[in-house]
Amino acid sequence: MIVAAKHKIIIDTDTAGDDAAALILAAKSDTVQILGVTVAAGNVSLDQAALNSLAALELAGCDAPVYLGATAPLSGEEKECFSVYGRDGMGEADIIHPKGRPQSKGAIDYILDTVRENPGEIEIVALGPVTNIALAIRKDRETMMKVKRIWSMGTAGFGPGNATPVAEFNVYKDAPAYKVMLELGVPVTVIGLDMDDEPTWTDEAKLEEMKKGSEIQRFIATATRKLLEFKKGNGIPAVDLPDAVAMGCLVWPDFVEETTLCYGSCITDPGETYGMVIFYKEGFTYDSMPKIGKCNVSVVTKAKKNEFVDRLNAVYRS
Numbered sequence: 001m002i003v004a005a006k007h008k009i010i011i012d013t014d015t016a017g018d019d020a021a022a023l024i025l026a027a028k029s030d031t032v033q034i035l036g037v038t039v040a041a042g043n044v045s046l047d048q049a050a051l052n053s054l055a056a057l058e059l060a061g062c063d064a065p066v067y068l069g070a071t072a073p074l075s076g077e078e079k080e081c082f083s084v085y086g087r088d089g090m091g092e093a094d095i096i097h098p099k100g101r102p103q104s105k106g107a108i109d110y111i112l113d114t115v116r117e118n119p120g121e122i123e124i125v126a127l128g129p130v131t132n133i134a135l136a137i138r139k140d141r142e143t144m145m146k147v148k149r150i151w152s153m154g155t156a157g158f159g160p161g162n163a164t165p166v167a168e169f170n171v172y173k174d175a176p177a178y179k180v181m182l183e184l185g186v187p188v189t190v191i192g193l194d195m196d197d198e199p200t201w202t203d204e205a206k207l208e209e210m211k212k213g214s215e216i217q218r219f220i221a222t223a224t225r226k227l228l229e230f231k232k233g234n235g236i237p238a239v240d241l242p243d244a245v246a247m248g249c250l251v252w253p254d255f256v257e258e259t260t261l262c263y264g265s266c267i268t269d270p271g272e273t274y275g276m277v278i279f280y281k282e283g284f285t286y287d288s289m290p291k292i293g294k295c296n297v298s299v300v301t302k303a304k305k306n307e308f309v310d311r312l313n314a315v316y317r318s
C-alpha cells in the first residue's frame with residue numbers, strides 16, 4: 001500500500017479557541033508533521049496567542065516550537081474588533097498554564113529559514129491575520145516563492161463576511177497582508193467562512209457531552225464557552241470552529257469534495273468593501289471581461305461538512 005508522505009507544515013495562528021482546536025487536530029493527525037508554530041496578534045495579543053498555542057500543543061503531546069511574530073498589522077493601523085472568545089481567547093476560565101515558552105528566534109526568520117532549508121516542501125497553514133507571511137514575503141520574496149502551498153482559513157469564500165457584511169476577520173485585520181500573500185503567486189487553498197456553516201457547528205448538547213469526555217474535549221468545550229455566549233446572543237446555541245474546519249481540509253484527504261480555481265483580488269481601499277476578497281473563477285466568462293492575474297487560488301467549495309463534528313471528536317477522544 002502506498003502511504004502518502006506527511007505534509008510538512010508551519011501553522012501561523014492568532015490562537016483563540018478555534019485555532020487551539022485546529023492545533024490539537026493537527027498534532028494528533030498522522031497526515032501532517034508540525035515543524036513549528038508562528039503566532040501573530042489577532043483574536044488576542046501576541047503573547048497570549050503564544051501561551052494559548054503552547055497550552056494546546058502540550059495538551060496534544062506535541063513539542064513543536066512556537067515563535068513570536070507580528071504585534072501589529074502590515075499597515076500599522078489596528079482594526080478594532082472584539083474577541084468573541086473572551087479576553088484570553090480561551091473562555092476566561094484560567095486554563096492556560098503551559099510549561100513551555102516561545103523561542104527566542106523571531107517568526108519571520110523561522111519561516112524563511114525553514115522554507116530555505118526545505119525548498120518546495122513546506123506548507124503554511126494560516127489561521128489568523130497573515131501579517132507574518134506578508135512580512136516574510138517582503139523580506140525575501142525569492143525564498144517565499146519556494147513555499148509548496150499556503151492553506152488559508154480566510155475570506156468569506158462565496159458567502160457573507162463576519163467582520164463586515166463582505167469581509168472575514170482574518171483578512172479584515174490586515175487586508176494589505178492578505179493582498180501580498182495572494183499576489184506572491186504560490187498555490188493557495190482558501191477555506192472561507194462559507195465552509196464554516198451550520199453542518200459544522202457544535203451545538204450545546206454536544207458541548208455538554210464534551211464536558212464529560214476526554215481531557216481535550218473538556219479543554220475545547222471550556223475554551224469556547226465565551227464564544228457560545230456570544231453566539232447565543234445572536235440566537236445560535238452552538239459554536240463554530242472555522243480554523244478546525246480549515247485544518248480538517250488538510251489532515252483528512254477525503255474531506256474536501258470540490259475546489260474552484262480562481263484569481264483572488266483583495267480590496268485594501270478604505271471604505272465599506274475593505275477586506276473583501278473577490279474571486280474570479282478560472283474559465284468563467286464575465287460580462288465585463290476583467291483583466292485578472294494568475295489563477296493560483298483553490299477555493300474549497302464542497303466538503304463533507306456533516307461529518308466534521310464527529311470526525312473532530314473521534315480525534316479528540318483518541
Ligand code: RIB
Nearest residue numbers: 018127128169170242243
Ligand atoms: O473569521 C474566523 C477567523 O477569525 C478564525 O481564524 C478565528 O480564529 C478568527 O481568527
Ligand code: CA
Nearest residue numbers: 014019127128
Ligand atoms: Ca484564528
